[in-house]
Amino acid sequence: MKVVIIGAGPAGLVACKSLLENADDAYPFDPVVLEQETAIGGTFRYRSYENAALVSSKQLTSFSDFRLPLSHPDHLTLEEYVEYLEAYAQHFDLNKRIQLKTKVLNVRRDPKGGHIVSYTRFDGSGTSNRGSAIQTMHAQYLIVCTGLHVIPSIPSIPGVEHLAAQTPPVKVFHSHEYKTRSQFEGKRVMILGTGETGMDLAYESAKAGAKEVVLCTRAGFLSFPKALNDFEVLGYRFDDEKKVPIDSLITNLAETAYVHPWVAASHIRWFVSDFVIKRLLWVLTGTQAGCNQWVGELEPERLGRAYVFLNKSHKAMPYINRPFRKRAPLLDYMSRYMDPPEDSPPQTDFAVDLAPFPTSFLPNGRAVFPNLERKDAKRIMGRDIRPEIVVFATGYQQDFSMLDPESNYPTPDQASIRNITREGDEDIAFIGFVRPGVGAIPPIAEMQTLFWISLIKGQVRQPLPPAHYHLLVKESARIKYGVDHSTYMSTLAKDIGAAPGLWQTWWEHGAHVLLCYCFGAAFTSFYRLTGPYKSPLAPEVVKTEIWDTITRRGWVGNIVMGLIPMIFYLSLNSLAYVAATVWVACGGDS
Known part of the structure; x- marks a missing residue:
């Protein structure tokens, strides 16, 4: 059964490996990966820049059965992650399945039955296919793994054409063209977009010695550091060298495991979590907008885990906060968040100016900002901002032009079955096209592939329960492919019979693994303890690496962030179970 996989990023690699591992006499999968670039790694290799690092932890991002050493730092640089992917491909002998410099045309x-894939091979430069004949390949199945970061998205701003006419001309480019901080040295820099890339570039501009940095945000952001522990309470500093990765904090029991359908449908877990976190942040940092975030706050109706993607690039926040942070010394002594120490060179008085998106640029190159009631808008209003560099850190669009329009292929937004495939079109899958609010795409891609394999083999539970994992966004929202990482992962695991039960986990693996499963986050390794994709490596990963993330929280952390939420949510789910039982007994629908 030939399976063509388009793209050799993390999603394409794990799809290929999973198909090879789960091929059998009834389903003799024969995958081939077609990659147009000269090497594997996708966006992690070709969208990389100086000092770029993953904001998701190694514990979450690593694939379930190929882990990094316990001694390795929690967060990898992009170069280290590409090396990890290369080692993964070599370990599972995937390279002979990968055809590089091969562009899928149609x-x-x-x-x-099946699909006809037309492709061409590039020459040695990887940029031209002159003289290369168009070839075809028949595939029974097709997996699209081209990723979310493909075509730069550049919004139209009136007057931007005036920037090229300045003396000297203003450099205007998309963030994918940024490579080193020296590009910003001594310049007046404007960065459009406050996603993680925009925040990285704001920090790099400050450290490069830029004259001025203006960071523009459409509607705000939710800022958190990628690892927690830099807090000081009554003079006592919690700055353990082993900080806790933020994506390992959400626990399983009663939040993703043993959740009543009524509770899942109401999303009350997200709302309660948001309510508690906001109050805790106010006590610890003096603001509810984010972790030590004093400006750029989101609208109240969009502030929380249920609505947005957490911005875990936190390095620029000290520079952004400087003009706005005001807190009484007594409150600061009682509790405060400690900004990470400055690296060289220190700039203790430099500030990154937050601003709204400019509405236009004047013929003289000056930026015009909207008159808003936001704190950042009031501060920037009336200032003469004339950037020498403008960077669009405004994200990407996806490209599916290779799919023949006359064949009526679906796109990811039409993938009605768990955001992976469309009913009636199960022989084409989209892997890696959802984005978690807090989490990582590679482990999601692994679970999506396992779900799709089970679907093809007829091993998915039917009918599928309703999906309650999407982030809550307005109909007009630009990005609608957001999911809650934990809820989505556990949903897929339940669908394929890979979500371990408490009694089963204790019986097969003992109390240590059971405790880890209850207190741990939705790591893929948990969903390989049992079920159709059971791995002998999973128990050891759980008892070592995942146990380490739990013990780092300490007793206080595990009580506050683990035990108390579990008791609350278990009580809530128990009440829902009793209410549902009474409802059904009275003649209501189940």
Whole structure:
């Protein structure tokens, strides 16, 4: 069964490996990966820049059965992650399945069944296919793993054309063209976009010695550091060298495991979590907008885990906060968040100016900002901002032009079955096209692939329960592919019979693994303890690496962030169970 996988990033690699591992006599999967670049790694290799690092932890991002050493730092640089992917491909002997410098031109349905994939091979430069003939390949299945970061998205701003006419001309480019901080040295820099890349570039501008840095945000952001522990309470500093990765804090029991359908449908877990976190942040840092975030706050109706992607690039926040942070010394002594120490060179008085997106640029190159009631808008209003560099850190669009329009192929937004495939079109899958609010795409891609394999083999529970994992966004929202990482992962695991039960976990693996499962986050290794994809490596990963993330929280952390929420949510789910039982007994629908 030939399976063509388009793209050799993390999603394409794990899809290929999973198919090889789960091929059998009934389903003899024969995967081939077609990659247009000269090497594997996708966006992590080709969208990389100086000092770039993952904001998701190694514990969450690593694939379930190929882990990094316990001694390795929690967060990898992009170069280290590409090396990890290369080692993964070599370990599972995937390289012979990967055809580099191979661009897919067209995919169309074969009237006899399956798909006809047309492709061409590039020459040695990887940029031209002159003289290369178009070839075809028949595939029974197709997996699209081209990723979310493909075509730069550049919004239109009136007057931006005036920037090229300045003396000297203003450099305007998308963030994918940024490579080193020296590009910003001595310049007046404007960065459009406050996603993680925009925040990285703001920090790099400050450290490069830029004359001025203006960071523009559409509607705010939710800022958190990628690892927690830099807090001081009554003079006592919690700055353990082993900080806790933020994506390992959400526990399983009663939040993703043993959740009543009524509770899941109400999303009350997210709302309660948001309510508690906001109050805790106010006590610890003096603000509810984010972790030590004093400006750039989101609208109240969008502030929380249920609505947005957490911005875990936190390094620029000291520079952004400087003009706005005001807190009484007594409150600061009682509790405060400690900004990470400055690296060289220190700039203790430099500030990154937050601002709204400019509405236009004047012929003289000056930026015009909207008159808003936001704190940042009031501070920037009336200032003469004339950037020498403008960077669009405004994200990407996806490209599915290779899918023949006459074949009526779906796109990821039409993937009605768990955001992976469309009913009636199960022979084409989209892997890696959801983005978690807090989490990472590679482990999601692994679970999506396992779900799709089970679906093809007819081993997914039917009917599928309703999906309650999407982030809550307005109909007009630009990005609608957001999911809650924990809820989505556990949903897929339940669908394929890979979510371990408490009694089963204790019986098969003992109390240590059971305790880890209850207190741990939704790591993929948990969903390989049992079920169709059971791995002998999973128990050891749980008892060592995942146990380490739990013990780092300490007794106080595990009580506050683990035990208390579990008791509350278990009580809530128990009440829902009793209410549902009474409802059904009275003749209501189950």
